[in-house]
Amino acid sequence: MSKVEVDQVDPQSGTTLTLGTSGDTVSIPSGVTLANAGTVTGIPASAISSGTLADARIPDLNASKITAGTIATARLGSGTASSSTFLRGDQTYAEAGGGYTQSAVLTPSGASVEFDNIPSGTNSIVLKSYGLQWAGSPGNISMQIGDSGGYETSGYQSVDFYRGVSAGDMGATASTSGYILAYAFSGTDYWNGNLSLNHVGGNRWVMGYWANDVGEYVRMGSGQKILSGELTKLKIFNAGGTNADGGNVQIMYQ
Amino acid sequence: MTKKKLLDLKTGVVAEVDLSVEEQAEHDARVQAYQDGAFDRKILDLRTKRNRLLAETDWWGASDNTMSAEQIKYRKDLRDLTNGLTTANEVDAVVFPTKPSGA
Secondary structure, eight states: OOOOOOSOOOOSSSSOOOOSOTTOOOOOOTTOOOOOSSOOOOOOGGGOOSSOOOGGGSOOOOGGGOOSSOOOGGGTOBSOOOTTEEEOTTSBEEEOOSSOEEOOOBOOOBSEEEEEOOOTTOOEEEEEEEEEEESSOOEEEEEEEEETTEEOOSOOEEEEEEEESSTTOEEEEEESSSEEEEEEEOTTOOEEEEEEEEEOSTTEEEEEEEEEETTTEEEEEEEEEEOSSOOOEEEEEETTOOOEEEEEEEEEEO | OOEEEEEETTTOOEEEEEOOHHHHHHHHHHHHHHHHTHHHHHHHHHHHHHHHHHHHTGGGGSTTOOOOHHHHHHHHHHHTTTTTOOSHHHHHTOOOOOOOTTO
16 A cells, blocks of 8 residues: 655646545544535535534424424423423413312211312312211211311301201201301211302301202201411311211312 | 321322321310210200191181190190100100191
């Protein structure tokens, strides 16, 4: 192998200089730097197999080219993406507003059913219950609400009214220890109904409900209570202390 | 220990947990008060039903109607229904008089 040692190679004529012939390989050994201050053309993209391309070297990509995979939420907008936020038109993640959030459906057990850590700022709660039943002699069914200081057990102004299908079978009962939801509930009674609990300002919560008991009774009631602080929890329980043994209960809140 | 069903809306966790010591004390006190008030509740319910039955037959005493002996006895038995009752069990055992037929 012969070796040419010169400082510059120029075309003998014209302006085109050719290295090798078709089929030849021109090798640049390890450690050699091929410095380019001019223009290189004709290099296919497939020949770029290492290194990092500068952003300016990457052409705009048509969205239709994204046909698989998942784009990271951080690439879509600012803020925190989570199961309770949505992406606004200004590409900011924000808490959902203007609609109710629905809780899981609880199958009651034990002496009470409770919803804790009700989100700050909640002003309206809807409680839905079907077939709620308590064993033994549960007696009056009540609901209490509470704040960071715990459940409040007094200061309620609440009245329950019931009307049976039998002539004259009706009555009303007041309670100050909780919102009363049913008077003299028995182990065979059911509470099927809806209850609304709304904040009217100053931590005052007004309550109203309609419920029925398997076609035998209609129950309705209302009440109010001023909490010491912001509402964070509510529970349903009975006076007799017996365990729930049927039905389900769920809340929606906003 | 008494249990409760709890849903934490922050975490979404549903659990059946024991009442705390404070909750258990409040629960026990409430149940005791309920049991202690059994007679008062039952006698109130009894009077309410008795008064309703009496009201249904008030018209028997109208000036243009003469009550039969059975009707007089029925209303007297209703009025005397709560006499001497001192326990919840006694209230539970009360049997209402039968309304005279044809009235």
